[in-house]
Amino acid sequence: MKKxxxxxxxSLAFVLSLAPNLFAEVGxxxxxxxIGQWGPxxxxxxxWGSVARGTGAYFQWINDNGxxxxxxxxxxxxxxxxxxxxxxxxxxELQEGTGIFAWAxxxxxxxxxxxxxxxxxxxxxxxxxxxxxxxxxxxxxxxLFAVYPLYDGEAKALVRYAVEKMGKKKVAVAYLNDExxxxxxxxxxxxxxxxxxxxxxxxxxxxxxxxxxxHVMKLKQSEADMVLLWTTVTHAAKVVGxxxxxxxxxxxxxxxxxxxxxxxxxxxxxxxEGVICATFxxxxxxxYPAIIKYKKEVxxxxxxxxERWGIFYYAGILFVEPMIEALKNVGPxxxxxxxxxxxxxxxxxxxxxxxVNFKPFDKNDMYSRQGASQTFLIQCLAEGKAKKLxxxxxxx
Amino acid sequence: xxxxxxxxxxxxATGSSYALMGLAMVIIYKTSEVPNFAQxxxxxxSSFFAMMLLTSFNLNVYLAFSLAFLxxxxxxxxxxxxxxxxxKEPNVLGMIVITIGIExxxxxxxxxxxxxxQKTMPFPIDPYDSLFIGDIFLKKLDILTLVSxxxxxxxxxxxxxxxxxxxxxxxxxxxxxxxxxxGVRTNRILMTTWGISxxxxxxxxxxxxxxxxxxxxxxxxxxxGFAAAVxxxxxxxxxxxxxxxxxxxxxxxxxxxxxxxxxxxxxxxxIVAVLCFKPSGLFARHYVxxx
Numbered sequence: 081m082k083k084x085x086x087x088x089x090x091s092l093a094f095v096l097s098l099a100p101n102l103f104a105e106v107g108x109x110x111x112x113x114x115i116g117q118w119g120p121x122x123x124x125x126x127x128w129g130s131v132a133r134g135t136g137a138y139f140q141w142i143n144d145n146g147x148x149x150x151x152x153x154x155x156x157x158x159x160x161x162x163x164x165x166x167x168x169x170x171x172x173e174l175q176e177g178t179g180i181f182a183w184a185x186x187x188x189x190x191x192x193x194x195x196x197x198x199x200x201x202x203x204x205x206x207x208x209x210x211x212x213x214x215x216x217x218x219x220x221x222x223x224l225f226a227v228y229p230l231y232d233g234e235a236k237a238l239v240r241y242a243v244e245k246m247g248k249k250k251v252a253v254a255y256l257n258d259e260x261x262x263x264x265x266x267x268x269x270x271x272x273x274x275x276x277x278x279x280x281x282x283x284x285x286x287x288x289x290x291x292x293x294x295h296v297m298k299l300k301q302s303e304a305d306m307v308l309l310w311t312t313v314t315h316a317a318k319v320v321g322x323x324x325x326x327x328x329x330x331x332x333x334x335x336x337x338x339x340x341x342x343x344x345x346x347x348x349x350x351x352x353e354g355v356i357c358a359t360f361x362x363x364x365x366x367x368y369p370a371i372i373k374y375k376k377e378v379x380x381x382x383x384x385x386x387e388r389w390g391i392f393y394y395a396g397i398l399f400v401e402p403m404i405e406a407l408k409n410v411g412p413x414x415x416x417x418x419x420x421x422x423x424x425x426x427x428x429x430x431x432x433x434x435x436v437n438f439k440p441f442d443k444n445d446m447y448s449r450q451g452a453s454q455t456f457l458i459q460c461l462a463e464g465k466a467k468k469l470x471x472x473x474x475x476x
Numbered sequence: 477x478x479x480x481x482x483x484x485x486x487x488x489a490t491g492s493s494y495a496l497m498g499l500a501m502v503i504i505y506k507t508s509e510v511p512n513f514a515q516x517x518x519x520x521x522s523s524f525f526a527m528m529l530l531t532s533f534n535l536n537v538y539l540a541f542s543l544a545f546l547x548x549x550x551x552x553x554x555x556x557x558x559x560x561x562x563x564k565e566p567n568v569l570g571m572i573v574i575t576i577g578i579e580x581x582x583x584x585x586x587x588x589x590x591x592x593x594q595k596t597m598p599f600p601i602d603p604y605d606s607l608f609i610g611d612i613f614l615k616k617l618d619i620l621t622l623v624s625x626x627x628x629x630x631x632x633x634x635x636x637x638x639x640x641x642x643x644x645x646x647x648x649x650x651x652x653x654x655x656x657x658x659g660v661r662t663n664r665i666l667m668t669t670w671g672i673s674x675x676x677x678x679x680x681x682x683x684x685x686x687x688x689x690x691x692x693x694x695x696x697x698x699x700x701g702f703a704a705a706v707x708x709x710x711x712x713x714x715x716x717x718x719x720x721x722x723x724x725x726x727x728x729x730x731x732x733x734x735x736x737x738x739x740x741x742x743x744x745x746x747i748v749a750v751l752c753f754k755p756s757g758l759f760a761r762h763y764v765x766x767x
Contacts, residue, residue, distance in 0.1 A: 122584065126592025126691070257737060286740050290696040291724070293486035294731030294739060297479070314594055314688055321687070325606040325615050347594045347688060351604060386591065 105415045106204075107181030113148065113407065113414065115139070116156045116180040118170055119187050123161035127313065127343075128187045130387065131210045132157050134396020135184055137382035138374075142404065149412040156180065162187070164194035171195045175204065182207065182419065185399040189213040189259045199223060205419055207406075208399030212336070212360070214263055220449035222441045225423050227399050229434055229452045231260060231335060233475035234358035235267030235308065237455050238333040241356070241470065242306045243275050248331060252281035252304035254295065254319055256311045261285070264310030264335055280304050285311050292318045300328040309334040317348045324351050336360045336455070340390050342464035353462055356469065358455045361398050361433040363466050364389055370432050394432055401431035402438075402451060426451070434472060447476070478611045483728040489618035491724025495625040496680035497694075497701025498708065498716035499632060503673040505710045506636070507649045508666055510571040514555070516698030517582035518674045519681030520691065522548035524590050526682060527597050527689065537600060541682060545675055552674025556667045587691045597685035621683045628676055629717045636713065645669055649711075696740075703743050707750050709757025719758060 107114035119132025139153040147153065156174050160167040167186075174180050175198075182205035186192055189211045199206050200221045208227035209216055212234065216226040242248040253268050255261035265282060272278055281302030283295050296319055299307055307323075307330045309316040316338045323329065332355045338344060339357035362368040364375075374397055379389050387393060406422040407414070429436040434454035442448045453476050458466040497515060504512045512518075526544035529535045535543070560566070560574055596603070601620060606613045636642035647655040648665045656662050680701075684693060701716075704723050708715025723743050731739035750758060 120592075122587045122592065126587060127594060129592060284737050286737070288696055288740055290693075291486075291490040291727065293490065294483065294728050294736060297482065297486070297732060298736065301479070314690065317594070317688060321604040322615075325604045326613050327606075327608075343593065347596050349596060349602060349604065 105181065106179045108151070108414050111151055112154045113151050114154045114156060114178060114180050115182055115184050115403075116158075116171065116174050117184045117186055118158055118160040118167050118191060119185075120162040120191075121159040123163060125162035125188060128210070128392055129159075130390065130393040131185060131187050131396040131399070133383070133387065134378075134393040135400050136396070137378050138397040138400065138404075140382050141378045148404070148407045149414070151414070160191055162191060164191050167191035168194050168198070171198065175199075175202065180204065181414075181416070182403065184208060184403055185210045185396065187211070189215065192216070193259075196221070196224070203416060205416055205423070207403040207423065210395060210399055211260065212263070213259055215259060217446040217450040219443060220441065220446050222420065224449060225402065225438060226450045227402060227433070227436060227452050229336075229358075229360050229455050229475070230267075230450065231263035231310070232267030232270070233453055234335055234455050235264045235310065236271040237358055237457060237470075237473050237475045238308060238356065239268050239271040239275075239306075241457055242331065242333060243272070243277065246306070246331065248306040249277065250280045250302070250304045251277065251306045251308060252283065252299050252302045252330075253279050253308045254283045254285065254299060254311055254315075255308075256315070257284040257286055260337075261310045264308065268308050268310075285315050287312065289315070292322055295319065296322040296326060296328065299323070299330075300326055304330050306331045306333060309338065311338075313338055313340075313344070313347070317344060317352070320351050320355065321348055331356065333357065336391075339458065339466075340392060341458075341460045341466050342388075343390065345460065345464040350462075352460050354460060356457055356459045359391070359458055360452070360455060361391055361395060363458065363468070364391060364394070365465070368432075374432065398432040401433075402426050402429055402436050405429060424448075479732065480729075482612050483732045484725055485612055485614055487725030487728035488721055489614060489622065489724070490728065491704075491721035492618065492621040492625040493680050493684055493697050494700040494704050494723055495717040495720035496621070496628065496676060496683070497697050498704035498720045499625070499628060499701075499713060500673045500677035500680070501702055501705045502708070502710060502713055502716045503632065503676065504669055505705065507645045507669040508571070509568060509649065510560075510575065511702065511705075511710070512670075512673065513572065513575045513698075513702075514578035514582060515575075515673070515677050515701070516694030517579045517586070518548065518551060518555070519677035519698075520694045521582050521586055522551065522674070522678035523597065523681035523685045523689065523693075524586055527590070527595065527685065530598050537598065544682060545678055548674045548678035549671040552670035552672070553667045555674075556670035560670075561663060561666075583691055590691075592691055595689040596687065597682070597689055599686035601686070603687040617683065617686060624679055624683065625717060625720075628679065629713055632672075632676070633713050641665075641668065700743055703747050706747055707758055709759045712757070712759040715757060715759025 120126050121129040139155045143152045158170040185208045187210045192209045205223050207225045212228040212231040253265050255265045283298045334357045336359045339359045344352040362371050409422040410418045424438050424440050426438045434452035436451040438451050439448040454472040456472045457469040500515050522544050525547050526540050529540035601616045603617045606615045644660045644665050648662045652662045704720035705716045707719035730742045
């Protein structure tokens with residue numbers, strides 16, 4: 081009897097000793113919060129690798145300023161080379177090996193799509209994918225919070241400006257033949273339809289296309305007075321340059337992806353001047369307080385020497401600001417459920433980008449998970465400076 | 477009619493960079509029967525080397541390009557000497573795998589050293605300056621590429637046909653044992669071939685760089701150059717050039733009149749068709765070893 085009792089006590093003690101681990105949230109300890117992110121540091125999209133580096137520097141700054149409720153962020157970033165197969169492998173390895181509390185940002189529609197269902201099935205929070213794809217929120221998922229304004233919203237804003245403010249009537253769309261490009265095309269079509277117009281040409285590009293003369297010829301044949309570019313940075317630069325060579329000079333407009341004006345001016349040898357883009361964040365050289373603060377306290381202190389304070393670098397901060405806000409609001413007792421609840425409570429949050437608003441989960445309302453639906457338009461001036469054409473516009 | 481002429485002219489312009497890459501691939505294949513899949517990246521690193529000389533060392537463009545050509549030639553020789561020659565009992569498949577390995581190493585190195593952000597090479601001719609003949613436009617840079625491709629084709633053709641070294645290269649390809657017996661130093665010949673090929677590839681790289689530079693910029697020209705070389709018969713220099721121009725023109729016409737979505741793949745459909753009906757390519761006469 082005594083023996084059995086002792087055995088019971090020892091067993092109970094053993095179970096209780098394990099209890100904190102049994103009931104603790106994945107990726108959270110008393111001193112650490114494990115957050116993961118993928119970002120292409122090599123491969124065709126490596127120019128957007130600065131997003132992840134921006135997030136890394138931001139987390140470092142948070143840690144050096146005391147962390148969140150006494151916990152430091154342990155940031156796990158891996159290079160997926162913009163290859164969805166590598167994204168899946170990396171996410172699973174970190175999720176099942178190390179244990180990640182939540183995923184932050186992550187560049188690209190295709191890599192994100194490859195892990196979207198996996199993260200949903202495991203109810204792992206994911207905040208701020210670095211792409212404005214409709215796929216994140218249509219249909220909405222409980223664990224996924226989008227911060228990047230939708231591409232089709234950007235396209236609508238640009239077309240609306242071209243038609244209403246500039247009097248353009250013949251709009252052509254040059255788009256990448258994938259989800260990203262088609263989101264832009266769809267937005268343009270819908271906005272034109274609302275104005276009783278149609279596209280005069282829709283020219284698709286394949287990612288591997290390097291000879292763009294036939295594409296530009298088609299755009300020229302359409303006699304478009306506005307061409308909307310929803311392509312890669314390289315394609316957009318070439319289209320504008322070849323158009324100049326062909327003496328085809330419509331108003332070019334483009335997505336936020338091509339809104340890094342210093343870069344665009346440098347690779348187009350100045351032909352990007354005059355192009356109008358949508359954007360998702362305050363301008364890099366603006367006197368907006370958060371821009372000044374992060375440049376001074378995060379970029380100047382933590383960025384590598386060769387890094388540039390461009391929109392994609394601080395996009396890495398912008399996309400995860402709501403995540404940090406929610407982590408702070410949860411308090412010391414951090415669980416995924418509490419974190420999701422706090423994310424849902426975010427209203428009128430203004431960081432470096434558009435105002436962010438989430439709602440309690442509603443499977444019929446994509447705006448319960450699409451936090452930002454504002455953009456503003458900028459025009460490229462000489463030397464890569466930007467002129468603000470509009471204030472933040474609500475586009476739904 | 478103007479559109480048709482414009483598409484043909486644009487096709488010729490596009491075909492010129494394919495032709496340069498095709499020539500570079502044919503040169504190596506002519507002596508070693510190895511398609512060199514590192515050709516694009518060898519041109520890539522030479523272009524970035526020129527860019528580094530121009531931007532970090534502020535050299536003038538002609539000196540920087542001359543040094544880049546020298547670098548390309550030395551790189552080609554080095555790769556043959558240090559990597560390919562070390563292969564034990566190599567067969568063609570093994571050599572191809574080695575060239576793919578070299579391609580990956582160079583690509584990784586360029587991404588790491590020079591970063592992935594797009595750049596452009598400072599160049600005396602603006603890549604978007606053009607000439608107009610009536611309504612037909614042609615970019616000045618394309619004219620330079622066209623002249624370079626045709627000029628190099630003639631020089632290489634004469635070199636292989638009439639020079640002692642050129643004949644030795646041909647002999648090495650046809651029967652390396654016999655070539656060695658008659659005193660041809662086949663190892664040295666192979667090394668020289670790689671040097672010349674790398675130099676020709678670098679011309680293509682340097683002419684693409686003023687438009688846009690990034691680590692993947694040579695991938696498409698290399699594939700199309702390879703396609704042209706296959707179409708031309710892999711051993712014929714004029715064949716590769718003519719096939720490259722055909723490819724450029726067909727791509728443009730197909731994109732203009734049939735489908736722009738499938739413009740890129742049409743090149744490979746044509747290759748399959750050519751290889752089905754004329755496996756040795758359009759222009760090559762293959763040397764057949766008799767037992």
